[in-house]
Amino acid sequence: MxxxxxxxxxxxxxxxxxxxxxxxxxxxxxxxxxxxxxxxxxxxxxxxxxxxxxxxxxxxxxxxxxxxxxxARSVRVEPIPGGLNVVLMLGVNGVGKTTTAAKLARLWTANGLASKAVLAAGDTFRAAAIDQLKLHGQRLGMRVVAQTQGSDAGAVLYDAVEAAAAEGADLVVADTAGRMHTKQNLIRELEKLDKIVAARTDRERYRKLLVVDATTGQNALRQAEVFSAAVKIDGLVLTKYDSSARGGLALAIARDLGIPTAFICDGEAYGDIKPFEPERYLSEFLGL
Ligand SMILES: Nc1nc2c(ncn2[C@@H]2O[C@H](COP(=O)(O)OP(=O)(O)OP(=O)(O)O)[C@@H](O)[C@H]2O)c(=O)[nH]1
Ligand SMILES: [Mg+2]
Structure with missing residues (x-):
């Protein structure tokens, strides 16, 4: 039920x-x-x-x-016209970072909020991750900035921001690695990536989104704790909402950590992403 x-x-x-x-x-x-x-x-x-x-x-x-x-708190993270917008997708293994990166780039270019998007293959940990993003780039007709497996993720983000500026793109959506680090390692790595992007992007045009899998329950709350200890998370993306009948997670994370939710994803297709609407979410959650 x-x-x-x-x-x-x-x-x-x-x-x-x-x-x-x-x-x-x-x-x-x-x-x-x-x-x-x-x-x-x-x-x-x-x-x-x-x-x-x-x-x-x-x-x-x-x-x-x-x-x-x-x-039930929502946040809008749409690109702001007049400059380069950068969105960093963060989260642990398998939550849907790469998929959501592609969904967002597609959503915002399709609805005209961005004119041209560049995808950044910031997950340099797995070769398959780079290929996965390149495939999205081919399908969506977007440039993918990537280096080889094992290269420095910071350098990829740097390149992507430079390339976007050179090509007149107004959006970079950057994938990152989801491997489980020790907390200290994660903090150090995220701080480094954060610094590289922050130095080259307007503050209000730079967003860090934490992707969490709605089916993982309280685990996701702990992930949010760890990531927000490292960098300021602007918003949450709740994925796999299609396969979860529950989903009080967005409420729990907002209550405990003050992180609002930006999007809900309910499938694997590009179109399966929706802005988080608090009232609708609560009605669905409570069956009103
Ligand atoms: N049903 C459903 N599946 C999803 C959703 N978002 C992502 N997926 C699937 O979840 C799997 C993992 O997605 P990825 O985008 O590769 O996740 P990731 O966080 O990049 O994973 P790593 O790179 O391994 O850390 C894929 O099979 C996606 O198609 C969603 O909203 N609903
Ligand atoms: Mg990935």
């Missing part, structure tokens, strides 16, 4: 009983809110229901949307 159906089933009764509240906490934990957040949300919900004299499940469900709404 989909998560929203389970919420609807649980909060479908005419009068909420004591153990319904406990079951609601459990269900929200399963929905990837995490135990502390789920507990706090239901405590607040009970208070709100008491205040408003709401005793039925359906009423509680719509008040729950009100309790969660402050944590």
């Amino acid at each position: 989909r998560f929203s159906d389970r919420i609807r089933a649980l909060l479908g009764m005419s009068v909420m009983r004591d153990d319904d509240w406990d079951n609601l906490v459990d269900l929200l934990v399963e929905g990837d809110l995490g135990p502390a957040f789920a507990d706090a949300a239901v405590t607040e919900l009970q208070k709100l229901c008491a205040q408003e004299g709401v005793r039925d499940g359906a009423g509680a469900r719509s008040l729950l949307a009100r309790v969660l709404a402050p944590h």
